[in-house]
Amino acid sequence: MNTHSLSEPESVILDALPGDDIPQPAEDVPIRADDRSLLGLAEMLLKAPAQLDAQTRDPTRQPELIPRLLILALISVGLFAAILVLLLRAAEREAVPGILAGWSDALSPALALGFAYPVGMVAATGICLPTFYFFGLLAGVRITVLQVTTHVLKGKAATAVFLLGLTPIYLAVTLGLLIFHAPPELLTAALTVGLALPFLAGLWGVQSIYVGFLGLADTLPPECRHQRTCFLRRLTVAWAAVYTAVTPVMIWSLYQNLAQRLG
Numbered sequence: 001m002n003t004h005s006l007s008e009p010e011s012v013i014l015d016a017l018p019g020d021d022i023p024q025p026a027e028d029v030p031i032r033a034d035d036r037s038l039l040g041l042a043e044m045l046l047k048a049p050a051q052l053d054a055q056t057r058d059p060t061r062q063p064e065l066i067p068r069l070l071i072l073a074l075i076s077v078g079l080f081a082a083i084l085v086l087l088l089r090a091a092e093r094e095a096v097p098g099i100l101a102g103w104s105d106a107l108s109p110a111l112a113l114g115f116a117y118p119v120g121m122v123a124a125t126g127i128c129l130p131t132f133y134f135f136g137l138l139a140g141v142r143i144t145v146l147q148v149t150t151h152v153l154k155g156k157a158a159t160a161v162f163l164l165g166l167t168p169i170y171l172a173v174t175l176g177l178l179i180f181h182a183p184p185e186l187l188t189a190a191l192t193v194g195l196a197l198p199f200l201a202g203l204w205g206v207q208s209i210y211v212g213f214l215g216l217a218d219t220l221p222p223e224c225r226h227q228r229t230c231f232l233r234r235l236t237v238a239w240a241a242v243y244t245a246v247t248p249v250m251i252w253s254l255y256q257n258l259a260q261r262l263g
Contacts, residue, residue: 038072041065042161045208049158053212056150063146069153074118076160077198080167081117084194085110087174095187097195102259112258117198120251121159125152127250128243135239139232142219151212159205163198170194199248206240 044052055061088096088103089110096103103109129152136143174190182190213236217229 038068038075041068041072041157045154045158045161049208049211052154053215056147056154056212057216059144059146062150065150066146066153069150069157070122073153073156073160074122076157076164077118077121078114080163080198081114083167083171084117085114087171087178087194088113088191090178091187091191092184095184095191097188097192099192099195101256108262109259111262112255115258116251116255120254121156121198121247123254124243124247124250125156128152128239128246131242132239135235136213136216136232139235140220140224140228141216141232143216151209154212155205155209157205158208159198159202162204163201166197166201170197199244202244202247206244210236210240 041052056065088100089105093103093105100109100113129149132152133143133145133148136148170193174187174194177187177190214229214233217225217232220228220232
């Protein structure tokens, strides 16, 4: 009897096991994008929002990011507003939603609505910005006015990029209704959706602000971080609700005032 094989376990060569050939998951690789260009910023907003959040915390990058994010938001929202105005002018008068009081074939209502969307969204941001800064200080996070502005404009740019992605789909559907002479009721519903589409896309931007702002919880003292993070979460949700309510009111007020002045 071979007692040697019973007393000493045979060595197993682990390198020969086939399971080692399974590739291990690769680590996250930073997205290489030119964040100093508008297209690069849009790419980072879509592919690597956490990477952009890290840049918003860099004091040396904040003065550069603020104007680029603002320009990206204005161009995207302005392009959508121009397409929406063209669709409204192509529709019959009875198909125009009743909320656009005073809409006519004149140029003044079209110009008023085209300016009201981009200018109104930026104006609403400026009105709610001090409240957001105050909420951050109230929660105890270490934050500056420039950092708050960068975070909010990042959410604004995320909204605009998402809205721009929805625009071709909306344009194709509404243009098809116009070409095939859909009933006025159906076309009114489609145009109403177009008026509300920026606010629906705004949910994406609010989510971007929420995630980025909660990332600042690591600046809280460790002994009260959990409690303060819950408080910060509630304050951020409250600010998002206020901003969501202020934005449509601001756009509507601008449209009314501009239409009267241009008319």
